[in-house]
Amino acid sequence: MNAIAEGNYTAKLDLKPERLEGLSEKLIEQHWKLYEGYVDNVNLLRSALEDGLRGGKALSDQFLSEIERRLGFEYNGMVLHEYYFGALAPGLAEPGKSSKLALRFAKDFGTYENWKKRFSDIGKMRGVGWVMAAIDPSFGKLVNFWVSDHEVGHVAGFIPIIAMDMWEHAYILDYGAKADGRAAYIEAYFKNLDWRTIEDRWALADQGKIRPRAAVASLA
Numbered sequence: 001m002n003a004i005a006e007g008n009y010t011a012k013l014d015l016k017p018e019r020l021e022g023l024s025e026k027l028i029e030q031h032w033k034l035y036e037g038y039v040d041n042v043n044l045l046r047s048a049l050e051d052g053l054r055g056g057k058a059l060s061d062q063f064l065s066e067i068e069r070r071l072g073f074e075y076n077g078m079v080l081h082e083y084y085f086g087a088l089a090p091g092l093a094e095p096g097k098s099s100k101l102a103l104r105f106a107k108d109f110g111t112y113e114n115w116k117k118r119f120s121d122i123g124k125m126r127g128v129g130w131v132m133a134a135i136d137p138s139f140g141k142l143v144n145f146w147v148s149d150h151e152v153g154h155v156a157g158f159i160p161i162i163a164m165d166m167w168e169h170a171y172i173l174d175y176g177a178k179a180d181g182r183a184a185y186i187e188a189y190f191k192n193l194d195w196r197t198i199e200d201r202w203a204l205a206d207q208g209k210i211r212p213r214a215a216v217a218s219l220a
């Protein structure tokens, strides 16, 4: 077995959500296939780079440039989907007003509801990408921000707590292409957020650890 085969990423099947409310099995199935595509493409690009090293053959500037520029797109496409799928589960109520988790949102946004409204409003903006809620490790502060495509707009070193997929493929099958479909999807997304995982990620962020259970792809 060569070094590449040993280092391939694999889709993390344990993160695949089931029986969600308002997000159909068919939608999740199609979406999951897209995630698998990102995993495959990361492996392909890494393999092309590794082959160049192993063969001792210089890669052309154009080839190297194309691959290196695509890596951020494919890598983030893989990892963000793991944050996304890894925090979806049916039947968990949103944090109650006086819960420890709601108070944490309230610390930086006044109330949990304020945070949720701002996060949702970012998701309703036009464009494809992600809404992120992440911890600024300098102050332990929660920050929402938009990421275009998969890779444009990340803040280096911030620790993601929530990643909401706002590409059309995340909702169009169930909710259509109109703006109100986007809003209905966001509502469904919140009905299925796995708050235990969010809490877990937050606790790890407090400890300065970036690797929540569902966050980072593991090498096979």
Ligand SMILES: [Fe+2]
Pocket: 031, 034, 081, 165, 167, 169, 170
């Ligand atoms: Fe997606």
